[in-house]
Amino acid sequence: MRTAYSVEMVRAAERELMARLPDGVLMQRAAAGLAAACADVLGRVYGRRVVLLVGSGDNGADALYAGARLARRGAGVTAVLLAPDRTHPEALAALRRAGGRTVPGADAEEPLRRADLVVDGIVGIGGTGGLRPDAAALVDVIGETRAAVVAVDLPSGVEADTGEVHGSAVRADLTVTFGAHKPGLLVDPAREYAGSVRLVDIGLAFPGEAELEALQHADVARLLPVPAAESDKYRRGVVGIAAGSSRYPGAAVLAVAGALRGGAGAVRYVGPAGDAVLARFPETLVSTGTPEQAGRVQAWVVGPGAGDDADAVAAVLGTDVPVLVDADGLRLADRDAVRARRAPTLLTPHAGEAAALLGVAREEVEGARLRAVRELAERYAATVLLKGSTTLVASPGDGPVRVNPTGTGWLATAGSGDVLSGLAGSLLAAGLDALDAGSVGAYLHGLAGRRAADGAPVGAHDVAEAVREAWRDVTD
Ligand SMILES: NC(=O)C1=CN([C@@H]2O[C@H](COP(=O)(O)OP(=O)(O)OC[C@H]3O[C@@H](n4cnc5c(N)ncnc54)[C@H](OP(=O)(O)O)[C@@H]3O)[C@@H](O)[C@H]2O)[C@@H](O)CC1
Numbered sequence: 121m122r123t124a125y126s127v128e129m130v131r132a133a134e135r136e137l138m139a140r141l142p143d144g145v146l147m148q149r150a151a152a153g154l155a156a157a158c159a160d161v162l163g164r165v166y167g168r169r170v171v172l173l174v175g176s177g178d179n180g181a182d183a184l185y186a187g188a189r190l191a192r193r194g195a196g197v198t199a200v201l202l203a204p205d206r207t208h209p210e211a212l213a214a215l216r217r218a219g220g221r222t223v224p225g226a227d228a229e230e231p232l233r234r235a236d237l238v239v240d241g242i243v244g245i246g247g248t249g250g251l252r253p254d255a256a257a258l259v260d261v262i263g264e265t266r267a268a269v270v271a272v273d274l275p276s277g278v279e280a281d282t283g284e285v286h287g288s289a290v291r292a293d294l295t296v297t298f299g300a301h302k303p304g305l306l307v308d309p310a311r312e313y314a315g316s317v318r319l320v321d322i323g324l325a326f327p328g329e330a331e332l333e334a335l336q337h338a339d340v341a342r343l344l345p346v347p348a349a350e351s352d353k354y355r356r357g358v359v360g361i362a363a364g365s366s367r368y369p370g371a372a373v374l375a376v377a378g379a380l381r382g383g384a385g386a387v388r389y390v391g392p393a394g395d396a397v398l399a400r401f402p403e404t405l406v407s408t409g410t411p412e413q414a415g416r417v418q419a420w421v422v423g424p425g426a427g428d429d430a431d432a433v434a435a436v437l438g439t440d441v442p443v444l445v446d447a448d449g450l451r452l453a454d455r456d457a458v459r460a461r462r463a464p465t466l467l468t469p470h471a472g473e474a475a476a477l478l479g480v481a482r483e484e485v486e487g488a489r490l491r492a493v494r495e496l497a498e499r500y501a502a503t504v505l506l507k508g509s510t511t512l513v514a515s516p517g518d519g520p521v522r523v524n525p526t527g528t529g530w531l532a533t534a535g536s537g538d539v540l541s542g543l544a545g546s547l548l549a550a551g552l553d554a555l556d557a558g559s560v561g562a563y564l565h566g567l568a569g570r571r572a573a574d575g576a577p578v579g580a581h582d583v584a585e586a587v588r589e590a591w592r593d594v595t596d
Pocket residue numbers: 130131133134146147150175176177178179180182242243244245246247248249250251252255272273274298299322324
């Protein structure tokens with residue numbers, strides 16, 4: 121499991137460790153890791169031109185100490201001091217001893233334009249709000265150069281705890297982060313500014329819960345249902361799909377396609393698209409009538425392509441088995457009925473649907489995904505999977521939010537969400553709890569999207585087909 125910790129927890133871990141170590145040890149560990157990463161980016165250090173952007177805090181000090189290491193290996197290092205009077209004195213002295221030179225912020229443009237590498241030490245976890253104007257002006261210049269950009273701890277200007285970006289921020293090729301990932305490094309839009317992320321272990325220990333968790337192959341393999349020798353379809357779980365309409369029969373087919381690959385023992389379909397479903401998947405148990413009249417089901421998926429069938433949504437919410445609500449179902453679901461449920465409920469909105477549920481603009485959700493997903497989970501007293509450029513899954517309360525690491529832009533294709541709802545619903549029927557079903561479903565779905573795309577556009581149907589390949593990848 122990969123984890124990310126809030127600034128508050130990183131600070132607490134830092135205090136605890138610093139109390140037991142001589143002064144400056146942590147910063148030297150950070151600087152050594154940072155310098156090594158910069159050397160990797162440069163390939164050859166000797167003779168290369170490195171510009172450090174140095175703010176007034178310890179983030180700038182890390183940059184200075186790493187710059188000193190690079191200067192000792194023959195790089196030409198120039199430090200741009202944004203706050204010359206408040207620069208970390210020892211770190212500055214170390215850079216000067218190593219032969220580095222300094223310039224004030226006003227003279228940054230010329231060295232920046234000639235740089236091979238820019239090290240962003242403007243601000244780290246101590247930053248709040250967007251960058252100040254002098255720092256923001258430098259960011260604009262970096263954007264015009266060919267230099268590689270390495271961010272220290274975080275790209276300056278992004279919010280460490282939320283992944284929000286207010287105003288301009290540094291766009292890095294690589295972010296070297298210390299002690300733990302910060303939430304912003306894993307959540308868009310900030311994640312996109314971070315480039316690739318390298319974690320330098322400086323010895324911090326975290327007794328409490330993480331803010332974010334990202335499943336890895338081994339975690340998913342552990343959670344995936346495996347049929348036992350004596351399994352029958354009911355023990356493996358039957359998932360009911362109440363989806364599709366005469367206008368959107370395809371949504372039903374795709375949800376069933378996902379459900380068949382999710383590990384349930386059987387898929388039951390209820391709705392007006394039974395013929396289309398059977399034509400494609402003869403193994404489906406199709407019933408006409410309402411969800412209450414269908415046979416035994418261990419979890420329901422309701423909503424994809426459902427049009428205005430509010431009765432089906434209400435009927436499914438009234439059952440005492442786990443329920444996944446997606447697409448039209450989200451609009452039709454009564455909030456109090458969701459809140460009143462005792463069995464697990466998983467809502468799977470994309471940003472537009474989440475915005476409608478929260479009564480805000482879509483951009484607001486996209487700019488603050490973590491906040492939006494937690495807020496929805498509280499309001500609905502349900503687990504919420506927020507789809508998009510970073511898919512997040514949150515249950516009510518303060519526990520860690522799951523962030524999906526396998527997403528790909530290729531999944532932004534019509535019907536892809538229907539496949540995910542079937543897949544995650546199937547995992548619910550197989551006995552996973554809502555947080556696990558949502559995050560394992562998103563993981564497999566993302567991997568399947570990558571597998572199916574392999575660098576070229578895909579349709580949702582291809583993604584469903586590739587889920588088995590993804591499953592094998594994970595359990596291999
Ligand atoms: N945690 C650890 O274990 C370790 C942490 N380490 C390192 O320490 C870093 C944290 O250092 P930190 O606490 O000194 O804060 P930091 O990020 O440098 O920023 C504070 C300065 O920035 C300024 N400033 C604020 N907002 C701003 C803005 N929007 N735009 C521009 N400027 C802004 C603010 O100025 P002021 O408000 O005072 O004018 C203040 O002086 C951390 O990220 C990591 O790199 C490692 O060395 C080793 C172990």
